[in-house]
Amino acid sequence: MPRLLRVSGTALALLFALAALPTVASANDDLLKLEKDPNQWVTPLGNYAGTRYSALKQINAQNVKNLQPAWSFSTGVLRGHEGGPLVIGDTMYIHAPFPNTVFALDLAHNGKILWKYEPKQDPNVIPVMCCDTVNRGVAYGDGMIFLHQADTTLVALDAKTGKVAWTAKDGDPTKGETGTSAPLVIKNMVLIGNSGGEFGVRGHVTAYDTKTGKQVWRAYSMGPDADTLMDPDKTTALGKPVGKDSGISTWQGDQWKIGGGTTWGWISYDPETNLIYYGTGNPSTWNPVQRPGDNKWSMTIFARDADTGMAKWVYQMTPHDEWDYDGVNEMILTDQKFGGKDRKLLVHFDRNGFGYTLDRVTGELLVAEKYDPAVNWASKIDLKTGLPVRDKKYSTEANGEDTNSQGICPAALGSKDQQPAAYSPETGLFYVPTNHVCMDYEPYKVAYTAGQPYVGATLSMYPAPGGTNLGNFIAWDAEKGKIVWSIPEPFSVWSGALATAGGVVFYGTLEGYLKAVDAKTGKELYKFKTPSGIIGNINTFTSNGKQYVAVLSGVGGWAGIGMAAGLTNPNEGLGAVGAYQSLSQYTQLGGTLTVFALPD
Amino acid sequence: MPFRPFLFRAAVLTGSLIAIGGFAAATFAQDKSSDPAAGQQPAANAAAPAATDEEKPYHIAADGTVDWSVYNGFRRYNGICYVCHGPDGEGSTFAPALVNSLKTMSYDQFLDTVVNGKQDVGTANDKKMPALGSDPNVMCYINDIYAYLKARSDGAVGRGRPPKFEKKSEDYAKAENACMGTPG
Numbered sequence: 001m002p003r004l005l006r007v008s009g010t011a012l013a014l015l016f017a018l019a020a021l022p023t024v025a026s027a028n029d030d031l032l033k034l035e036k037d038p039n040q041w042v043t044p045l046g047n048y049a050g051t052r053y054s055a056l057k058q059i060n061a062q063n064v065k066n067l068q069p070a071w072s073f074s075t076g077v078l079r080g081h082e083g084g085p086l087v088i089g090d091t092m093y094i095h096a097p098f099p100n101t102v103f104a105l106d107l108a109h110n111g112k113i114l115w116k117y118e119p120k121q122d123p124n125v126i127p128v129m130c131c132d133t134v135n136r137g138v139a140y141g142d143g144m145i146f147l148h149q150a151d152t153t154l155v156a157l158d159a160k161t162g163k164v165a166w167t168a169k170d171g172d173p174t175k176g177e178t179g180t181s182a183p184l185v186i187k188n189m190v191l192i193g194n195s196g197g198e199f200g201v202r203g204h205v206t207a208y209d210t211k212t213g214k215q216v217w218r219a220y221s222m223g224p225d226a227d228t229l230m231d232p233d234k235t236t237a238l239g240k241p242v243g244k245d246s247g248i249s250t251w252q253g254d255q256w257k258i259g260g261g262t263t264w265g266w267i268s269y270d271p272e273t274n275l276i277y278y279g280t281g282n283p284s285t286w287n288p289v290q291r292p293g294d295n296k297w298s299m300t301i302f303a304r305d306a307d308t309g310m311a312k313w314v315y316q317m318t319p320h321d322e323w324d325y326d327g328v329n330e331m332i333l334t335d336q337k338f339g340g341k342d343r344k345l346l347v348h349f350d351r352n353g354f355g356y357t358l359d360r361v362t363g364e365l366l367v368a369e370k371y372d373p374a375v376n377w378a379s380k381i382d383l384k385t386g387l388p389v390r391d392k393k394y395s396t397e398a399n400g401e402d403t404n405s406q407g408i409c410p411a412a413l414g415s416k417d418q419q420p421a422a423y424s425p426e427t428g429l430f431y432v433p434t435n436h437v438c439m440d441y442e443p444y445k446v447a448y449t450a451g452q453p454y455v456g457a458t459l460s461m462y463p464a465p466g467g468t469n470l471g472n473f474i475a476w477d478a479e480k481g482k483i484v485w486s487i488p489e490p491f492s493v494w495s496g497a498l499a500t501a502g503g504v505v506f507y508g509t510l511e512g513y514l515k516a517v518d519a520k521t522g523k524e525l526y527k528f529k530t531p532s533g534i535i536g537n538i539n540t541f542t543s544n545g546k547q548y549v550a551v552l553s554g555v556g557g558w559a560g561i562g563m564a565a566g567l568t569n570p571n572e573g574l575g576a577v578g579a580y581q582s583l584s585q586y587t588q589l590g591g592t593l594t595v596f597a598l599p600d
Numbered sequence: 601m602p603f604r605p606f607l608f609r610a611a612v613l614t615g616s617l618i619a620i621g622g623f624a625a626a627t628f629a630q631d632k633s634s635d636p637a638a639g640q641q642p643a644a645n646a647a648a649p650a651a652t653d654e655e656k657p658y659h660i661a662a663d664g665t666v667d668w669s670v671y672n673g674f675r676r677y678n679g680i681c682y683v684c685h686g687p688d689g690e691g692s693t694f695a696p697a698l699v700n701s702l703k704t705m706s707y708d709q710f711l712d713t714v715v716n717g718k719q720d721v722g723t724a725n726d727k728k729m730p731a732l733g734s735d736p737n738v739m740c741y742i743n744d745i746y747a748y749l750k751a752r753s754d755g756a757v758g759r760g761r762p763p764k765f766e767k768k769s770e771d772y773a774k775a776e777n778a779c780m781g782t783p784g
Contacts, residue, residue, distance in 0.1 A: 123719070126694070127684060127730040402768065404761070440761075444675060447780050452735035453683075458675045460761060 031141055031185060032271060034088070038501075039542040041087040044137045044182040045420055046498075046539065049333040050268040052422035053499045054540045058547035059598060060502035064516045064525045067596050070548065071110040072531075075591035077101060080556020082418070083137030083182055084496060084537035085593065086145075087550075088159065092541075093140070094552060094593055098126060098133035098150045104162060107543040111595070115162030117147070125151045125173045128451065130198040131558040134180050136266075136418070137537075141185025142210040148192050152179040154208060156190075166213035170194060170206055175450045177201045184267045186276065186306050189216050193263025193278065197326065200258035200284040200454040203298075205267070205276075207309060217309035221261030221280040221297050222247040228297065228311065229304070235311045236363060238386050242314065250294035250319075258448055259291075260284035261298035265328030265418050270344070273361055275303045275312055277333065277346060281326035286412075287443035287456030288397040294319035299327040301348060301356075303363060313363030315386060318352050322396040323377060323441060324412035324457075325352035330420040333360055336428065338479050347478045349421055349432050351414025352388070354381055357478045369481030371474065372415040372434055374464035377408055396441050396457070404442040411439035411461040413558060417494065420537060421476075424499035427519050429484055430476040431505045433493035436464045437471075473497075473507055473515075475522060485522040491583060494557060496537025498549070508534025508551055511586040514596070530594045533587045546597060554591035555583070657743065658751040664764055668772060670757060671765035673748025676741045684729070688759040689752045695727060702753035710746060714738065740779035 034040055035047040038055040046052045059067065075081065077096040086093045091114060092105040099121060104114040126133055129150060139146045144165055145157045152171040155164055170192060171177030176199020183192045189207040197203070203221035208214065220227040228247040235242045243249070248256050261280040268277045280302065283295035299318040304311050318325050332347045338357070346360035353375030357367035368381035377395075378388035392398050394408045413435050421432040439461045446456035463470050471492035475484040495508030503519045510533040516526040533555025540549045659667040678687055684695040691697025702710065715733035732738040738745070751757040 123728045124730065126728050130683065442675060444679075445776075445780060445782055447736040447740075447782065449735050449737075452730075452732065453680045453737065455679045455737075458678045458761075 040089065041085065041539040041541050042140055043184060044083060044086070044139060045266055045268070045330060048269040048271065050266060050330050050420065051332055051334065052420055052497060052537070053424055055501045056540055056542065056547050057500065057502035059500065059504060059549065061504055061518050061525060063598055064502070064504050066598055067516065067526050067528070067549070068599060069528065070595045070597040072595065073105065073111045073593040075101060075103070075552070075554070075593065077591045078589040079554070080132040080134045081536050081552040081554030081591045082134040082557055084539050084552060085550050086138060086140055087539070087541040088140050090543055091159070092550070093138055093145055095135055095138050095147065096591055097135055097556070100135055100147060100149045102138060102145065102147055102157065102162070104159070117157055117162045119149050119153065119155065121149060121151045122173070125178060128173055128176045128196070128199060129178050129180070132556045134557050136180060137182040139183040139185050139190065141190065142188070144210065146183040146185065146190050148179040148181060148183050150178055150180070152177055152194065154183065154190065154192055154213070156210070156213060168208050168213040168215070175199070175201065181264045182266070184269065185210060186269050191267055191276065193265065193267070195262050195264040197260040197262040197281045197284055198453055198455050199451065200260065200448050201262055202257060202259055203262035203280050205263050205278060219304060219309040219311070220247070221263065221300070222251065222256040222259045224248060229309045230311045236313045237315060238363065238365060246296055250296045252292050255291050258284055258454070259295060259298060263328065266330040266420060268331045268333050269306060270333050270360065274306050275360070276306050277301065277303055277331035277360065279327035279329060279331065279348070281328050282321050282324045285446050285454050285456035286324050287401065287446060288320060288322040289401050289443060290445065290456065295321065299325065301327065301331065301346070301358070303360065315358065315363055315365065317350050317354070317356065318388065320397070323408060325350065325414055327351065329416060329418060332421060332423050332430065334423055336479065338366060345478065347423070347430060349416045351410070351417065352377070353410045353415035355476055355478065355481060357481070367478065367481040371432060371476055371483060372410065372436060372472070374409040374436060374438065375415060396443050401444050402442070404440050406440045407438060408441055409438040409464055410435060411437040412441070412459055413437055413461065413492070417558065419494050419535070420496040422497040422499035422505065424505070424519055426501065429519070430478055431497045431499055431507070432474045432476050433495055433497055433507055434472045434474055435492040436469055437461050437492065438464050487517065487522050494535040495551070498538040498540060500540060506538045506549060508536065508538060508553065510534070510555060510583055512553055514538070514551055514594070528596070531592045532590045533583065549596040550593060552591065552593050555587050555589060656750070657747040658756065660751065660756055666751070666757060666762045666765045668766045668768050669744045669747045670751050671762050672741060673744035673746070674762055676737070677745050677748055680738060681745065689749050695729065698749050699753045702749050707746065711742065714742060736780055740776065
């Protein structure tokens, strides 16, 4: 409904007619209202803009030191627990890694189980999940909870009863396609992306009808314009039309068909422009020598029309990837002053180590600066061309197959992976969980077989030079492209951050600490060690007028794979696992929800 | 480079392997019409140490230089298998430590498991080993992977990347290209 209804006879008649009907608000209208209510947490990133900010302030910088666990809940599943809880009304919805159990918990009764859903999935999907059997959460809309299972099934569950309303199959796990990403409900559609970049899967985002599960549109990351939903004249890259079949022309032969560019990160949405934003992953294989060209549109930020999926603009951050720097990290939509003017911005902390600020309406590139000083694969990003200025020394393409390129920063895990950052409109700062890890990377020849790994490189990872800390939690100024403060952490910060109006920012650590820091200074105000390492995202909500903070712990995922892998030998050793090996001295596996509150 | 389907010649590997020099060899050929003798040189076999035994299928010089097979086994293992079996064969909660398994497992059993997979799924376990018999990235290098894991299992090679290794031989490269179906 347009916001300014002209009061004409017809409009009034229409208005009365509408008033007479029972409320049939679309899921979107519903969610647009709900996301403004800080008492609930209705989308995976807290709101469509993906800011992970809450206006709640009962818990503040003065009293957060008194925080304590109120109740906790075991998911009964080991392995990595990514994503976070949703809160709709007085019900909390949490999920687990494979087998992808979903629980509805009654907040009025310390998490009494209202219903539980556990899908039956073919265990063959387990070995085709690259980096632990994670799942990044469920979505709510239209009175339903949507679960994106490991085997790519999208299932709609009645939010009240857990009864299955419909299921839809998004992909084929026997070809290496899997599901790990959280869905997002927009209007009468539920959107999901796919996983499997290490199996030569071609990435896509698909919109399904929330009522029926019928496909509304599907947009591939590469391929002909009919697949990528691009208009050669109207879709732009840095202001210029992309041209015909841009998703094929930078690939050799048919390689785009197994080109990767999967879409396993987060989706954001701007209701005003009706555009969705997300990023695409690495091109397959990890051996760059085998796939010449820019490999468009892998490693790309996409802006698409929510209704049709048509691409409005694209920006490829890392053309012809040589390091596995997936571009899937969250897109945070903010309305901020930039150069003295109010701008509609998109801020993105890429795996490649650069923090990007763009105009989200036009796709103009405004800022691209390193958010970890260790980044060395490129000296800078040319704002005019959008191209990284690469250092040949760290080019695995230039060094070639069967050569071990050393000292590349960041590692393939990225300066940040999927763990989403937060933005506070009060401080104007972004709070970013980061990795501080470098790597050696040796690409070699691989052949493609459907459903079999298509990796093509061996990696070793270790802390960035000059220190032993594997992570930092930073505050970032997206206008200047500068770090404001930085807290070193012994391990990567692999947990989604939360910013609050109480002047407190929360994040979790791989050892298992939930930490609260001062939003202005980064000073640590509170910490509590949960039962396992935290790779989940923190949220906040109220129940019966009282503010709570909740997080899933359960170490695993890529950073924790050594842990999930149960390694007990902490001496030498390289690789991601090598770097994280001593983690086993701090924590063990196990999924638990911990809910915190101030004492009564 | 066009993607051509690989034909897995030794379809059922259990007990019916093309065994040469004491080693079973998996062969991939991208061109059925090519002369079988020339076109199907099994790379894995060509790469395997000539020696007699599957007991010690690796060579490590006095100064610690490992043969190419062991080095390549390290790379291939840590590019694919490690996702479940842990880096350097150390095992994980998903799958057993191969440094231990190979102490008792025969080469034939090893190959059988790799080719056909294995399943242990129940209330307490969700362990699932995929059948890798159709994957050239594994099967063309299976003897290298075996050599590496055997060397790890025997304690002859430590964790991480072997610092010193022999160069890839021309014969090996040729056989590799034939097996992988890629031009040199």
